Amino acid sequence: MSDLPVSHPRPHALREVKGPSALGGGARRFFDLLWLMAVTEFKRVYFGTVLGYLWSLMRPLMLFGVLLFVFTHVFKIGSEQAEFYPVLLLLGIVVYTFFQEATSNSVTAVVTQEDIVRKTQFPRLVIPLASVLTGLFNFGANLVVVVVFILAFGVEPTWTWLLFPVAILALLVFTIAVSMALSILYVRFRDVAIIWLVGAQVLFYFTPILYPIEALENHTYEHLLMINPLAPIFQQIRVWVLEPNAPTAAEAAGGWLHLLPALAIYLAICVFGVWTFNREAPKIAEDL
């Protein structure tokens, strides 16, 4: 080690040590750690096993296959209302898989990384964020398959495809907030994992993914469904990417004003996630 430059003692100024926090340790280190953690985890899954990429595609594709059969051959719901029902279903499942994967991996993330939390000064927020970022990488990889399907089914490209990232951004922010809340609450309340297992499942059915929202054939139900903050996002994805003529989120909700409850819940969850994480982050090393 002697061939490396040894830094000689410079007079350093005394600085206050503020203790642990969500972001602590400098912005550069924060992003370096976030990127490195997400990338290594992604690489581990994709290149660590022989069938890496296939495995991660398997889950959404299998779900897609089963649901497609059930809903086109058994119940015959989807294809009547939606022009490209199979693609709509696949896109919905892939997008929801991102949300579900990122949040459920985050639940246990802080506790799994217990060693790091208890024994190093580590910006706590990196942990759930890295789970979300890894999920985002997976999502990107899965999206390739979806694009192939979309083109194969002959969906006309439109300028509104450019709005797809906007919808994903809205989903990403929501995913991060939920992940923050779940990961930090799980440190103290271990039943959060079970609650979320059920919660994510329920949320899936209350989002228009399996069924085009018109299939409900009941405006009250449609309006109620649009209270779920994920529903308008998924509805807009359908409109922007696949069917410009499908009812927009506002139309499904019965007017712009009816989207306000969803917006309020969305914002409330975002604020709650950030607030609770910030509040608990300095203390988690003691609670673990």
Place this chain on the structure above:
Amino acid sequence: MAADTTPPAIQVEDLHKSFRIPKNRVDSLKERVVRPFAKREYHELHALDGVSFEINQGEFFGIVGRNGSGKSTLLKLLASIYRADAGRIRMAGRLAPFIELGVGFNPELTARENVVLNGVMVGLTPRETRERLDAVLEFAELTEFSNLKLKNYSSGMMVRLAFSVMMEADADILLIDEVLAVGDAAFQQKCADAFGEMKAAGKTIILVTHEMSAVERYCHRAMLIDGGKIQHLGDPGDVGRQYLQLNFERGVEEGGVAPTSGPADEVRLLDAWIEDASGNRVANVESGEPIRLRVELEALREGPGVGVGFILADADGVGVFQFGTGVEDENGEVASLRPGSRFTVRADVENLLTQGHYFVHCGVNRAQNQSVALYVHNALDFVVYAGLDTPNGMVDLPHEIETTVDRSGEK
């Protein structure tokens, strides 16, 4: 070495930290929801109770304390893992934010990937880490295993890798918790050299350990912490001795045996103690220092002369050594007993004992027929403490030892 003129690297002022330990832990949301207003009781544990000290830049500083003394809490506060309840920590320069080696290693990744990850945790940029990668692997003597997954590493290899990363981290202040006991002898020597280099480079190093020899070997100053308070701060040798003493005192308090008297209508034991050279009572004797045993006896009724005997036994009750004397007056004559007469026995025993806990049994015999007038089991106990290179065995007997080699029969 660290003169007062060097600027401080760490200033700690009146640091407090306590933990609230819930009496019955609520760890499910369900419970919280079902009984939202259930009174939650805590008992408060003061891990650190007003600790202030200063460490100078370029100083090698030892922190010593028993388990639960608060030293780990202090370390975690310094490393920004815990947040202090009150008080202030100020630091100059960059701290390597680790309190244990190998934290954050991922067994599923190769050594190479782990070094990069760990380097970033230590505060380097990914590029800096990659530049140092080869140096790190070389120092750890693991270059040929750099693409092996860490789960296939031995624990020794893992520690070497972790230590090397930390050495290359280029932090100004290092916190090191109990690492010197790892690795083989050759690597330990390498660590010692690296410490020397860091010392020379003016790094500030805080070493937390149970191992007194390391503190005495490396540290400029040391601090003994107990019960959340600083017990002693200064010369590492003094701190080391105080630490050992503290350990044994605690041992006596917990396992101490009160003197028990035998049938005593003739003579009774008033007091038994050990004192140091200046006549103060002590509970511990340093190895090599004479054991100055003092016993006071009182006669309860008239009788002929008596003799006093002692058995020194170790903690397992095995007798080590027996000695005694007849009770004589100034003129060298056997002193007969009268009610109220008192005898003091003074015995100075050369201390060949090794470190440990010892007991003294005291007996009084009638001079005429050697029958027992009094026997007190565990009349007193004391601890012999020693430096670090305590030999095995119960006693450290003086000896001469030599060897000869006869080469005449060699082929």
